[in-house]
Amino acid sequence: MKILCCVKRVPAPGAKINVTADGQDVDAAHLGFTTSPHEECAVEGAVQLIEEHGGEVTVLTLGTGDAEEQLRYAVSVGATHGVLVEADTNQWDPQRTAQAITAAIRELEGDEPFDLIMFGNESADAGGFQVGIRTAMALGRPIVQGIKGVEISDDTITARREIDGGFEVYELPRPAVLGIKEGLNLPRYPTMKGRLASKKVELNSITASAAEGGQARVKLHRPEETVSETVILGTGAEAAAAVVDVLDELGVL
Amino acid sequence: MLLVILEHENGQLVEAAREALTFGRVLAEKMGEDLEAALIGRDDDDLVEAAGQYGAETVHTATHDLLTDYGPDAYGSVIAQMVESLDPDAVLSCGSDRGNEFMANAAARLDAPFVANCTDANPGDTWEMTRVQWGGSLLEDATLTADVPLLTCGLHAVAAEIGDEEDADAEEFDVDLDESVTITMVKDRVVQEAGVTLPTAPVVVGGGRGVGSEDGFGQLEELAALLGGRVGCSRAVTNLGWRPHADQVGQTGTRIAPEIYIASGISGAIQHWVGAMASKHILAINTDKEANMVTKADWAVIGDLHEVIPAIIAEVQSRKG
Structure with missing residues (x-):
């Protein structure tokens, strides 16, 4: 079985996210970088599927050379190959990104399609909610989003999507595409053997070219802070009466 | 049009x-x-x-x-x-x-x-x-x-x-x-729980790393049940495997909008905050009065949640008779 996971390199923020002076990007001067969380689960899910069924996992990212770090990380947790679709930034608009990824997938596949392609439901940073959908539809394959459970049989991919109070089941013919959400699994940590493999692996590089779409960034900014005068109701167990007064006032008792 | x-x-x-x-x-x-x-x-x-x-x-x-x-x-x-x-x-x-x-x-x-x-x-x-x-x-x-x-x-x-x-x-x-x-139509639906769910609950009792363990959530469950609400948690908690991912409040979890969110032992990292910020009111319980969640809350109790929550439970029970 051949599985492709498309991932994005994003900053790993803590308590606050700052923006660069020109408003064009997150100020990552003091931040590490990571794989967008939904996609980290997609990679883990893909590795579990080939552990069960045999096969190979290819991980693809579109961006600058720095994004090799995320490809190598994916190999350290079990992916087989890494492909960098080289672009001048990680911030292409969604239509352009999808067009470039579609072209790269066609080049990688030749006439042997991936049995399953996984995207994150949305990227942690830009959150455009569409690159996977546009790519799948350009490739003429079915896609469903929000997936937290995947099983593969000979000709069917069964996918579960969480809804309020339960889940929905989808059954797609192979080959298909899924938009994965965090919660599919708990991603593993790299092993020593994995780390060594990730250092040695030869990454494939494809030059991206695609036309700009209709959405363009003007600037990023922080939302107005919700200034809240916190009322301290008390310390320790003694505060319980004051807490219950509040609950009573709100009518939730 | x-x-x-x-x-x-x-x-x-x-x-x-x-x-x-x-x-x-x-x-x-x-x-x-x-x-x-x-x-x-x-x-x-x-x-x-x-x-x-x-x-x-x-x-x-x-x-x-x-x-x-x-x-x-x-x-x-x-x-x-x-x-x-x-x-x-x-x-x-x-x-x-x-x-x-x-x-x-x-x-x-x-x-x-x-x-x-x-x-x-x-x-x-x-x-x-x-x-x-x-x-x-x-x-x-x-x-x-x-x-x-x-x-x-x-x-x-x-x-x-x-x-x-x-x-x-x-x-x-x-x-x-x-x-x-x-081809992409829903084929089946499985209902796991009836009644109040995390996105619609009027009260959410949230727990973070400060809860300390999987078992520590028992008190939060009890309080949530008393108030007709649900338990939520931070990403740290689901990553530790203490709660299922469906309970996660945050950017990669559920967006909640309850009448009141009782956030206990949660520091308020940005990933959690964006899932909780639509709450109409927030009450934070934390040992650290400088914690992000405390400074953004409407009300706060400074102290150990394992002392505060049982006291709240007792008080609710006594008022409800």
Whole structure:
């Protein structure tokens, strides 16, 4: 079985996210970088599927050379190959990104399609909610989003999507595409053997070219802070009466 | 005309659809256009009437033998056909999981741009939008150049509000579908829990790393049950395997909007905050009075949650008799 996971390199923020002076990007001067969380689960899910069924996992990212770090990380947790679709930034608009990824997938596949392609439901940073959908539809394959459970049989991919109070089941013919959400699994940590493999692996590089779409960034900014005068109701167990007064006032008792 | 695509479930408009109609009412006024709505797979009078309460003048209803359940291709296909034959000036839906999915599907069919999760939209030759990034930790000002702008409004970007009540007319929309749209349709549904759920709970009792262990959540469960609420948790907790991912409140989990969120032992990292910020009120319980969650809360109790929560439980029980 051949599985492709498309991932994005994003900053790993803590308590606050700052923006660069020109408003064009997150100020990552003091931040590490990571794989967008939904996609980290997609990679883990893909590795579990080939552990069960045999096969190979290819991980693809579109961006600058720095994004090799995320490809190598994916190999350290079990992916087989890494492909960098080289672009001048990680911030292409969604239509352009999808067009470039579609072209790269066609080049990688030749006439042997991936049995399953996984995207994150949305990227942690830009959150455009569409690159996977546009790519799948350009490739003429079915896609469903929000997936937290995947099983593969000979000709069917069964996918579960969480809804309020339960889940929905989808059954797609192979080959298909899924938009994965965090919660599919708990991603593993790299092993020593994995780390060594990730250092040695030869990454494939494809030059991206695609036309700009209709959405363009003007600037990023922080939302107005919700200034809240916190009322301290008390310390320790003694505060319980004051807490219950509040609950009573709100009518939730 | 601004066309709002309505998400519905169990014969009711979902809350996010009501938010989209509210957002759409303001947008239609800025555009100087009428507000109309679309129902896919249903044509019930009470759904049409509900859309009218939020200001929709006409509701286009698309029913078809193949529209038996939700599916992104079914919805995307109907929306693309509506764009072609109703000739709207823009199309809006809600930034829910489904809303973003079917709008992106329609956009791909139309080879048109789609802007997800807007908090503001200003029409013009080039539209100017503000949209959610990082789950709401950042906002992006963006421009949109499109023949027919397609957009969703961010979840809880506005509160649903009835207004400009219209006696909406239902108009049947003739839709042309083939079997291919059923490939991505829901095949089965499994209900795991009935009753109050995390996104709809009036009270959420949240726990973070400060709860200390899987067992430590027992007290939070007890308090939540007493108040008719649900337990939520931070990403740290699901990563530790203490709670299932379905309980996670945050950017990669559930967006909650309860009457009150009781956040205990949660520092308030940005990933958690964006899932909790739509709560109407927040009460933080934390040993650290400088914690992000405490400074952003309406009320706080400084102390160990394992002392405070049992005391609250006892107090609630004694008042309830």
